[in-house]
Amino acid sequence: MPQAAANTVELDEHLMEVVRALHGAVKQGVSHKEDTKIMEKAIGDCKEILDVIMKGDVKEWLN
Amino acid sequence: MFTDKIELIDFDKMDPEYKELLGHVLTIQADCEIGGPHLYVEKMLPAAPTKLDQLIVARTAAEEIDHFRKVARVAGDIGVDVSFVLSQPNEKRFVDTFRGLITTWEDNSVFGFLIDRVGRYQLEEFYDCSYLPLQRILPDIVTEELGHIEYGYNKTLELVQSGDAGKAKAQKAVDYWYVRALDMFGRSGSKKSERYRHWGLKRRSNDQARQDYIKEVGPILTQMGLTVPDPNKGRRYI
Numbered sequence A: 001m002p003q004a005a006a007n008t009v010e011l012d013e014h015l016m017e018v019v020r021a022l023h024g025a026v027k028q029g030v031s032h033k034e035d036t037k038i039m040e041k042a043i044g045d046c047k048e049i050l051d052v053i054m055k056g057d058v059k060e061w062l063n
Numbered sequence B: 001m002f003t004d005k006i007e008l009i010d011f012d013k014m015d016p017e018y019k020e021l022l023g024h025v026l027t028i029q030a031d032c033e034i035g036g037p038h039l040y041v042e043k044m045l046p047a048a049p050t051k052l053d054q055l056i057v058a059r060t061a062a063e064e065i066d067h068f069r070k071v072a073r074v075a076g077d078i079g080v081d082v083s084f085v086l087s088q089p090n091e092k093r094f095v096d097t098f099r100g101l102i103t104t105w106e107d108n109s110v111f112g113f114l115i116d117r118v119g120r121y122q123l124e125e126f127y128d129c130s131y132l133p134l135q136r137i138l139p140d141i142v143t144e145e146l147g148h149i150e151y152g153y154n155k156t157l158e159l160v161q162s163g164d165a166g167k168a169k170a171q172k173a174v175d176y177w178y179v180r181a182l183d184m185f186g187r188s189g190s191k192k193s194e195r196y197r198h199w200g201l202k203r204r205s206n207d208q209a210r211q212d213y214i215k216e217v218g219p220i221l222t223q224m225g226l227t228v229p230d231p232n233k234g235r236r237y238i
Helices: A008-030 A036-055 A058-062 B008-013 B016-047 B051-077 B083-087 B105-124 B132-161 B164-183 B191-198 B206-224
Strands: none
Touching (some): A008 B051, A036 B051, B016 B051, B016 B083, B016 B105, B051 B132, B105 B132, B105 B164, B132 B206
16 A cells, blocks of 8 residues: 555545535525525635635644 | 556556656646635635625635545545645646636636636546546536536626626636636647556547537537637647
């Protein structure tokens, strides 16, 4: 078996959580289309998560 | 031509060229998956025309992050760390198309319609490929890419049907992204492309895949009432 790269499993698990959280926020917003406040909260939650991912500071995520 | 199917457990026994090519193609694929959100999240998440569109931008980004995760796992398991692309500045992306920033809704729409379609083509190259762990992650990724393409198509069509100004914006965006889409397939006479095919990692030559794309997209653009750009104009890789 080849030697896996460092943090392969940890990064995989972390990103799985991130994706789950994003889908959760999107679902919350989409299922309340008539409620502006809930939609805005969902968009804000997505932005907060995506800002961290776009920074790409893997070391910080896995600390 | 190599026709065997390889599992992770067989990887160490493989020819160094196979290992190098697989690691390379996974790195580029990972970069392209995360390169999309890096192009559109910053400006389009706050500026999409409706709240629902904003959430769809977020959902699309979530799916691309998940595609990155899956490709990164396949790469990581063979010892190739692709995590550096998560913090790579856009101007250093492997593929030119991902260097920059999407700042308009029409660009975001056409990006989904045309560039995610190239993404689908690139993924289809791995169908029935010799490395089974890569083959296994494809169905879900391709299904989600089809959703991105359809959304991009619908939003582009909405623009076209909104009147002359919207149609002009859509055409301008198509003129910009179509050329980049064709360049994404790489050089026609690429020797590396031949080696990918030799090892059963890709199915088609760069030019064959590009011609298939041209044949698919041209009639769709025409049906939408848009002009198909000259496929040779402004190209970097012929």
